[in-house]
Amino acid sequence: MRQILxxxxxxxxxxxxxLACAVAHSTSKNLFEAxxxxxxxxxxxxxxxxxxxxxxxxxxxxxxxxxxxxxxxGAMQFDSNTGLIQVDEQKCVGCMMCVMVCPFGxxxxxxxxxxxxxxxxxxxxxxxxxxxxxxxxxxxxxxxVLEFAHSGRQTFLNQMKGVN
Amino acid sequence: xxxxxxxxSAAGLFAVEEIRRHDTQSEIxxxxxxxxxxxxxxxxxxxxxxxxxxxxxxxxxxxFAEKLNLTIVxxxxxTGIDPTSQRVQSAxxxxxxxxxxLLAMGASANKLTILxxxxxxxxxxxxxxxxxxxxxxxxxxxxxxxxxGGGLVSLKSAYALKRRGLExxxxxxxxxxxxxxxxxxxxxxxxxxxxxxxxxxxxxxEVEAITGKNHVQGVLIATKTELDxxxxxxxxxxxxxxxxxxxxxxxxxxxxxxDSSLATNLPHIYAAGDIAETWDLVxxxxxxxxxxxxxxxxxxxxxxxxxxGKEIYPGSLGLNxxxxxGLSAMSAGITKLPEKKGQGDWDQEESLKIVxxxxxxxxxxxxxxxxxGFVLVGDTSQCGVLTALVKAGRPLTQDQKNLTMGKRGxxxxxxxx
Numbered sequence: 001m002r003q004i005l006x007x008x009x010x011x012x013x014x015x016x017x018x019l020a021c022a023v024a025h026s027t028s029k030n031l032f033e034a035x036x037x038x039x040x041x042x043x044x045x046x047x048x049x050x051x052x053x054x055x056x057x058x059x060x061x062x063x064x065x066x067x068x069x070x071x072x073x074g075a076m077q078f079d080s081n082t083g084l085i086q087v088d089e090q091k092c093v094g095c096m097m098c099v100m101v102c103p104f105g106x107x108x109x110x111x112x113x114x115x116x117x118x119x120x121x122x123x124x125x126x127x128x129x130x131x132x133x134x135x136x137x138x139x140x141x142x143x144x145v146l147e148f149a150h151s152g153r154q155t156f157l158n159q160m161k162g163v164n
Numbered sequence: 165x166x167x168x169x170x171x172x173s174a175a176g177l178f179a180v181e182e183i184r185r186h187d188t189q190s191e192i193x194x195x196x197x198x199x200x201x202x203x204x205x206x207x208x209x210x211x212x213x214x215x216x217x218x219x220x221x222x223x224x225x226x227x228f229a230e231k232l233n234l235t236i237v238x239x240x241x242x243t244g245i246d247p248t249s250q251r252v253q254s255a256x257x258x259x260x261x262x263x264x265x266l267l268a269m270g271a272s273a274n275k276l277t278i279l280x281x282x283x284x285x286x287x288x289x290x291x292x293x294x295x296x297x298x299x300x301x302x303x304x305x306x307x308x309x310x311x312x313g314g315g316l317v318s319l320k321s322a323y324a325l326k327r328r329g330l331e332x333x334x335x336x337x338x339x340x341x342x343x344x345x346x347x348x349x350x351x352x353x354x355x356x357x358x359x360x361x362x363x364x365x366x367x368x369x370e371v372e373a374i375t376g377k378n379h380v381q382g383v384l385i386a387t388k389t390e391l392d393x394x395x396x397x398x399x400x401x402x403x404x405x406x407x408x409x410x411x412x413x414x415x416x417x418x419x420x421x422x423d424s425s426l427a428t429n430l431p432h433i434y435a436a437g438d439i440a441e442t443w444d445l446v447x448x449x450x451x452x453x454x455x456x457x458x459x460x461x462x463x464x465x466x467x468x469x470x471x472x473g474k475e476i477y478p479g480s481l482g483l484n485x486x487x488x489x490g491l492s493a494m495s496a497g498i499t500k501l502p503e504k505k506g507q508g509d510w511d512q513e514e515s516l517k518i519v520x521x522x523x524x525x526x527x528x529x530x531x532x533x534x535x536x537g538f539v540l541v542g543d544t545s546q547c548g549v550l551t552a553l554v555k556a557g558r559p560l561t562q563d564q565k566n567l568t569m570g571k572r573g574x575x576x577x578x579x580x581x
Contacts, residue, residue: 066457066461066548069457069460069461069464070460072174072206072456073204073206073207073223074204074224093207093210093220094487095487096485096487096492096494097457097485099485099494099544099545099547100485100496100544100547100548100551101457101483103548103549103552104548104549105545105546105547105549107548108545
């Protein structure tokens, strides 16, 4: 399965992914309309920085899925068709138990509805993540893990060429 | 192979789902004392508040049992287990033979044994049946409610009743609300917020009796005062349903003691959820941590191990989340410094600021460089990362410690290096 992966060394912390994420989860899917929507859309990716290192962080789709276990309303569930953990907004009561246990802190409260939101891999956009498309330095990739590792090794080899 | 799971709440439900994932063929029988399909106890107060209809309490779709090929038997009260012949017996004389057995019959609410405690409008809130009965009293036009106890269920109920328009008074014998979950300062903040929203609290108050002949009229408290009430809700904690298990030969303390595979000391018998006494990660002793996330995680792992898996349950953790009138609080692990001095190198890091009229409070409890627990009020977005740190129990460098007080995610990024 393809995953959203990041080459953090290239991240400038521009937050284009955050903006694209929010727009992708708006009603209009258009930045200029999205900012005027009655319920402003919620971003589900967070560019974090500790001063030296920037990192775009979003739901890792953990196999041990603490959020699914913590959910007391059955809203956080495995979607058996896609194998992804998704939030059923109809069922969510806003108890924040998932927020409490997410070890990456990437489940956000939607302040207007008092429910939770997390990366859904852009379900509405046919699983074509908007953050990946929006990243100007190609930090974010939507690829198979093996492919990602392979291209990492390739980059390393290319860098080594000049050394020997 | 025949799996029997007793109880169909959090632990039982997640267990049968896990068993089915590993074993598509064998028979699975679920025995439950209640008459309902799996529902969420924790949502009963949301129903009482009027936030959701009762139908939303059910956790799975109606075709769930059929899809998983389960036999669910409702209204079964288990009165005996024979570990030698591998059989369970019910009160009405039925018997089932098991190859693997999971005990997940949960806990029951403690009742109040005082004068008037049996009047029809005196409730505990544990089951859907309780919630529906309370709702009936509300619909008949109850105006004033007295809640006895200051724990999680009591306060969530008090909040729900207030939202339904009742006049609510909460009586607490100790000197703070949510004493199991919060430190004094956080409790004060939450109490203040609830009071500002119209709830009334009487701390250090003991109840003497509930008055009324055929119906509740009031609650008599130690200062010889009577509070008017049409409805009394008792929230005095829960105790594991061990009743019929005491002579079977289980190792038990507060609950049924289980090892890291969630097996009891008797062969082929596992336990999970509110009935199980598991290793507490931070307190380093066996304890019953009766919360939803602990129960579901235990149920899932017990289910896997009943199918021959070798999964390890690392241990449980006390963790809770509440949200009242827009102010949220969360805590995990140890939330108060040990009272006795000289028990290791304990330290707490407190901070409080007010942002847009909302108090943002944090209290992190350290033993040396290991985070042992915390309390958050107001901004709880960082909670999951802190919970993971408490669970991991790994010592942090001073730089990493500094990050725990930072904003969302800085900690997660800081730990990557």
